Amino acid sequence: MVSWIISRLVVLVFGTLYPAYSSYKAVKSKDVKEYVKWMMYWIIFALFTAVEVFTDMFICWIPFYYELKIAFVVWLLSPYTKGSSVLYRKFVHPTLSSKEKDIDEYICQAKDKSYDTLVHFGRKGLNVAATAAVMAATKSQGVLSDRLRSFSMQDLASYQEEPVNTAPGTKQPAAAAAAAAAGQHRTRSMMRSKSESYNKGEQISLCTVHELKSCC
Numbered sequence: 389m390v391s392w393i394i395s396r397l398v399v400l401v402f403g404t405l406y407p408a409y410s411s412y413k414a415v416k417s418k419d420v421k422e423y424v425k426w427m428m429y430w431i432i433f434a435l436f437t438a439v440e441v442f443t444d445m446f447i448c449w450i451p452f453y454y455e456l457k458i459a460f461v462v463w464l465l466s467p468y469t470k471g472s473s474v475l476y477r478k479f480v481h482p483t484l485s486s487k488e489k490d491i492d493e494y495i496c497q498a499k500d501k502s503y504d505t506l507v508h509f510g511r512k513g514l515n516v517a518a519t520a521a522v523m524a525a526t527k528s529q530g531v532l533s534d535r536l537r538s539f540s541m542q543d544l545a546s547y548q549e550e551p552v553n554t555a556p557g558t559k560q561p562a563a564a565a566a567a568a569a570a571g572q573h574r575t576r577s578m579m580r581s582k583s584e585s586y587n588k589g590e591q592i593s594l595c596t597v598h599e600l601k602s603c604c
Contacts, residue, residue, distance in 0.1 A: 391454035403461040429472040
């Protein structure tokens with residue numbers, strides 16, 4: 389654990405921050421020699437960082453692994469060993485020069501494929517979004533029609549519950565029949581009382597005429 393912490397600090401301070409500041413000084417002073425020196429270092433350091441990801445996972449159990457990493461970074465930076473320049477001139481530059489055309493073609497193909505893939509997934513995303521919008525609109529329209537249908541059914545039910553005026557010759561409800569019977573009974577009783585009073589009046593007038601004749 390201690391070796392890991394020390395190696396990380398050494399890589400951070402001496403392998404990243406110090407070369408970054410030295411590169412800034414080279415760019416500022418426009419010293420071509422120093423500029424080329426630090427450019428070679430950054431190429432080697434990028435390869436070292438890429439390899440380090442796998443070595444930390446698979447061979448970190450080797451004794452003195454982190455100490456070897458510290459020694460390698462110091463060897464790259466030392467002005468006496470010039471490790472980065474040696475590795476670049478002997479291994480990296482010849483390999484990249486021989487494979488440069490293949491690498492450029494691969495990068496161009498990757499760019500084209502990435503563009504086509506981006507366009508393909510963009511179209512797919514737009515289609516999915518449009519389908520989702522259409523489905524949402526269809527569902528909302530169905531819910532609205534269901535609500536309107538329920539409202540119309542409620543209105544129809546309330547209309548059916550209201551009393552309806554029946555046409556002549558049709559059967560009236562029980563309440564209407566009872567009301568009509570009560571009205572007929574009331575009319576008959578009134579007519580009967582009128583006829584009785586009329587008969588009484590005739591009897592009285594006959595009696596008065598008979599009395600007058602007897603007197604004369």
